[in-house]
Amino acid sequence: MLGKEIIMRELAEIGLDVDGYEQVFDIMGARFLEKGYVNDRYLPTIKEREAQYPTALPVEPYPIAIPHTMAQAIIKPFIAPVRLLHTVPWGDMSDPENKFDVKLVCMLGFKDPGEHIELLQILMHNFRKPEWVNPLFEAETVDEFYDDFVKMEWTHD
Numbered sequence: 148m149l150g151k152e153i154i155m156r157e158l159a160e161i162g163l164d165v166d167g168y169e170q171v172f173d174i175m176g177a178r179f180l181e182k183g184y185v186n187d188r189y190l191p192t193i194k195e196r197e198a199q200y201p202t203a204l205p206v207e208p209y210p211i212a213i214p215h216t217m218a219q220a221i222i223k224p225f226i227a228p229v230r231l232l233h234t235v236p237w238g239d240m241s242d243p244e245n246k247f248d249v250k251l252v253c254m255l256g257f258k259d260p261g262e263h264i265e266l267l268q269i270l271m272h273n274f275r276k277p278e279w280v281n282p283l284f285e286a287e288t289v290d291e292f293y294d295d296f297v298k299m300e301w302t303h304d
Contacts, residue, residue, distance in 0.1 A: 158227035201238025210247035268303035
């Protein structure tokens with residue numbers, strides 16, 4: 148199982164100003180490609196996967212999105228925590244017709260297709276904890292945001 152070492156400070160972002168989830172993929176996908184985390188298959192495959200299987204979750208207190216794509220598009224495993232400047236509508240994982248207003252996105256990249264299952268459980272465990280989530284929305288710098296993000300418990304229910 149991968150650990151917290153795949154949470155990448157150089158991929159963390161706050162204040163990303165976008166109008167929709169596809170812009171998140173365009174901007175962050177370009178960064179992932181430039182830094183050698185993904186290949187040129189990443190952008191088309193994550194957009195295609197998100198259109199078929201949306202990744203927003205109705206986690207309280209704040210809905211989140213956890214987009215990921217096929218392992219063949221990933222060069223180096225990563226978790227990229229991203230806080231948007233404002234919320235954007237994002238399709239519900241359990242009901243694609245439903246949309247949530249998402250401001251926090253946790254972008255995942257895995258080389259082993261099975262690795263994401265346990266990590267999703269770990270993330271869900273943490274995203275249900277306001278004492279961990281609230282500081283993510285209050286962080287004023289990317290470094291604060293990253294430091295707060297890596298404080299997650301690496302366990303699940």
